[in-house]
Amino acid sequence: MTHGRHCDAHNRLLKVMPPEDFARLRPHLEPVDLLTGQILLAPNARTEHIHFIETGIASITAEGANGRVEVGIIGREGAVGITPVLLGSDRIPHNHFIQMPGSALQIRTDALTAAVEESPTLRKLLLRYVLTEMIQVRQTAFINATHEIEARLARWLLMCHDRVDGDEILLKHDFLSMMLGVRRSGVTLAMQQLEGAGRIRARRGRITVVNRELLEEMADGGYGTPEAEYARLIEGA
Amino acid sequence: MPRYFFHLRYGRGTEKLAVDPEGDELADDEAARRHALQCARDLVAGSPSFAVRDWFACSFEIEDERARRVLMVPFGDIVPEEDDEDRTG
Numbered sequence: 472m473t474h475g476r477h478c479d480a481h482n483r484l485l486k487v488m489p490p491e492d493f494a495r496l497r498p499h500l501e502p503v504d505l506l507t508g509q510i511l512l513a514p515n516a517r518t519e520h521i522h523f524i525e526t527g528i529a530s531i532t533a534e535g536a537n538g539r540v541e542v543g544i545i546g547r548e549g550a551v552g553i554t555p556v557l558l559g560s561d562r563i564p565h566n567h568f569i570q571m572p573g574s575a576l577q578i579r580t581d582a583l584t585a586a587v588e589e590s591p592t593l594r595k596l597l598l599r600y601v602l603t604e605m606i607q608v609r610q611t612a613f614i615n616a617t618h619e620i621e622a623r624l625a626r627w628l629l630m631c632h633d634r635v636d637g638d639e640i641l642l643k644h645d646f647l648s649m650m651l652g653v654r655r656s657g658v659t660l661a662m663q664q665l666e667g668a669g670r671i672r673a674r675r676g677r678i679t680v681v682n683r684e685l686l687e688e689m690a691d692g693g694y695g696t697p698e699a700e701y702a703r704l705i706e707g708a
Numbered sequence: 709m710p711r712y713f714f715h716l717r718y719g720r721g722t723e724k725l726a727v728d729p730e731g732d733e734l735a736d737d738e739a740a741r742r743h744a745l746q747c748a749r750d751l752v753a754g755s756p757s758f759a760v761r762d763w764f765a766c767s768f769e770i771e772d773e774r775a776r777r778v779l780m781v782p783f784g785d786i787v788p789e790e791d792d793e794d795r796t797g
Contacts, residue, residue, distance in 0.1 A: 621758045645730055654747045656716040656768070657755045660726040664759045667723070675729055 492593040499582040512567040521552040527573020540652040546634025624661040625689035709733040744768040744781040
């Protein structure tokens with residue numbers, strides 16, 4: 472597979488796409504801003520658009536009477552809406568909203584579906600991406616069942632760090648509490664442990680990654696497998 | 709509604725206090741106590757931590773917006789739960 476270099480896109484899927492596949496999508500891609508809290512795909516809503524994330528981070532949550540918990544995140548390595556559409560559904564029972572603002576290239580679902588039907592290489596790339604989403608979610612299930620909150624927070628911060636430029640992550644403890652499925656006091660406690668060891672610096676709503684290697688150590692093996700699989704499946708690393 | 713801050717005490721000294729930077733709005737002191745107990749239950753039930761090996765040695769130090777101590781709620785107060793009281797009479 473020849474790898475195109477589409478320097479006007481930040482999205483890693485669009486970047487690695489063969490030029491002829493990118494050319495199929497290009498006329499249909501429309502730049503849009505992503506605002507904090509904006510819902511890109513609501514639970515069981517019809518998927519009208521796919522959003523290739525350029526900057527910022529979207530959160531996938533499962534929601535019920537007992538609250539909501541994050542089950543996945545999508546940034547510039549992915550696209551919101553690909554999973555149901557590629558797998559033959561027009562909807563999925565999870566919420567997808569913006570947790571860190573940025574921008575995306577959106578494409579109508581019918582335009583994407585038509586392009587995928589014409590191009591086996593495009594279908595394969597996007598299906599492999601769906602697999603990486605699945606691997607991330609399975610890793611999250613594993614981590615949530617086995618790892619301490621400090622390790623879970625460390626992994627989550629690393630995943631965010633991978634998806635932002637620079638070392639700053641803007642988030643309140645209240646939000647992190649929902650992301651990690653743990654009470655806010657647990658987040659504050661974990662934050663204090665990471666900060667005390669010089670891995671991060673935390674000021675009201677602003678987290679700075681100081682030492683990534685130490686954060687990976689704290690994640691206790693919880694970080695890295697899905698990321699390596701993405702590199703292998705998508706970027707041929 | 710008044711805002712309450714739920715600082716988590718998990719050992720002696722200032723370094724063993726996780727200071728709540730955000731707080732929660734609750735109707736009154738009794739609602740704050742119920743909230744603390746619910747948080748304690750959830751932490752005991754589902755959140756293993758490197759820093760806290762025994763959640764029952766912890767407590768919430770609850771302050772109001774002027775940083776005045778309102779309540780101290782030890783995690784031990786979550787036992788017995790209402791369900792247990794029902795069963796044991």
